[in-house]
Amino acid sequence: MDVEAFLAEWHNDSPTVLVHTSGSTGQPKPMLVEKRRMEASARITCDFLGLHEGDTALLCMSLDYIAGKMMVVRALTCGLKLITVPPSGLPCWEGTVDFAAMVPLQVWNLLHDTAGRERLRAVRHLIIGGGAIDEALERELQDFPHAVWSTYGMTETLSHIALRRLNGPERSAGYVPLPGVQVSLNEESCLVINAPAVHDGPLVTNDRGSLTPNPSPKERGVMFRILGRKDNVICSGGIKIQIEEVERLLRPHARVPFIITKAPDTKFGEQVVLLTESNDIPALQILCQQVLPKYWQPRRIITVPHIPLTETGKPARAEAERLACQ
Secondary structure (H helix, E strand, O other), rough: HHHHHHHHHHHHOOEEEEEEEEOOOOOOEEEEEEEEHHHHHHHHHHHHHHOOOEHHHHHHHHOOOOHHHHHHHHHHHOOOOEOOEEEOOOOOOOOOOEEEOOHHHHHHHHHHOHHHHHHOOOEEEEEEEOOOOOOOHHHHOOOOOOOEEEEEEEEEEEEEEEEEEEEOOOOOOOEEEOOOEEEEEEEOOEEEEEOOOOOOOOEEEEEEEEEEEEOOOOOOEEEEEEEEHHEEEEOOOOEEEEHHHHHHHEEEEEEOOOEEEEEEOOOOOOEEEEEOOOOOHHOOOOOOOHHOHHHHHEEEEEEEEOOOOOOOOOOOHHHHHHHHOO
């Protein structure tokens, strides 16, 4: 979809817009979302970041998904000047950008391109979503002169409902809900979102989390951390292993692309499996023994041509599990 096609859909008589989920846990699913709620989400973000009419906003993401659509809606709703460039892993634009939204891969590529790094450092408000931000990437953003944020949200919440500051003196270890958003945990420690402006009724997510009081003297309420998805738990020999936590421990040390998944195991019920693009299996086995607790170590390491990813760059968990079970 291009901007013209989206604008035609936005300005038609229907009160809804068609969007698709990212497909990180299966096939992307179509959803109809209300335009008035998208406008409400746009206002909340622009107000929180202090964006004003006439500020420039960069669209460098696909309009097939909610993140790209919401950049256009923010421009329409809040009077921002939209700069559009083709979606790519290494976005290129000219002129001053006040506001940009990117996925971690785009940020990483720009940081490692001389001209791209300078463009990125000049962005006045940068939000990063659509995937995990590892510690190495976060460290590279520490000296940025402007605010950089990690976002938490999903298609159902019309992009993000919480932000985590990644740099500067206001850097945070957890996500802070945006104004009008409340969060809690259910009996399975999954995050429950109450955001009436953007979603009708409480939304029970599959994301396992933890809540802590917000330590900022300027803020009240709680902030939260995401431990991983409920359906990304491996139950091996009675021990529950969170896939994202295994990846988090390995990521600073592994120098090759990899993903953690699971497969059936006759003795233990399920086993941890590591997929990698590397052929050096012995080196990875040694690394896992050094970095991971004993019961988290992969029982199998499989070389694959490419790590499965969705179109938006997220781990394609269902495909990874299918490869591990072959």
